[in-house]
Amino acid sequence: MSYSIGDVVKKTGLSAYTLRYYEKEGLLPFVKKNASGVRAYSDEDLRWLTMIECLKDSGLQIKEIRQYIEWFNEGDSTLPQRLSLFENRRKILEKEMARLTVVMNKILYKELLYREAVRVGNLDVATNERRFMHLKKKLFESPDDFDK
Template identity: 45%
Template sequence: MKTYSISEVAKELNVTAYTLRYYDKEGLMPFVERTASGQRLFKESDIAALNIIECLKSTGMPIKEIKTFIDWCTAGDITLQQRFDMFMERKSVVEKQMKELEETMKLIEHKCYYYKTALEAGTEDIHKNDKIEIPVTT
């Protein structure tokens, strides 16, 4: 069975070795084996688990909640419902994030159009009759 070093795994996941050490310290990697000298030995299944951790983290899930998920995985089939419910909640969070990002993209696309046409005309005056309200922040 092939094993990987912490630096190889960090490179594969596009994170730092420090991040992986932090995850280990926080109890997110109870599955990772160590050599007699304490060096971490990662297997393919460990990398797959770390990909899930990175996925959950990217949704904004706190490390403490990810730790709970890892504990549920360790507990086995008795926690299938909790894990399912957690992923359904994460799905809802990501759908909301995507909707917010779509709205952000609409505004960005509008501003790209706005400035492109203003540049082509050499002035913003071509937009003085636009019906778009610009929110004013104070």
């Protein structure tokens, strides 16, 4: 099967601008064009777009994705580079998830605090109420840096 750019827009949710941009950046090196330059995407191209989405979601920049695609097209000699890319990504994602967990705690604390503040009409709970001070101490290294 082959698809026009309009079909691919509908399938992927990407804009036609973005699809052409990706191509210009080397992310879709095998998209075919007819005599008058009109693109015809293959199922293979669509699979690449799925993979590109995944790599983007994992935080890779476009030039890193291009590098991966180049490695892929070079064949088995680049298997170690590709492994190493995924290892690094996994480590970065682990850090990112840990980071988000920390941030989530802080935001949850703030949400709780403000829920109570809205109930009573002021923010004094932050510095007066034992339960909030306790929570703050449990969650943060320098609790007083967190009353803003």
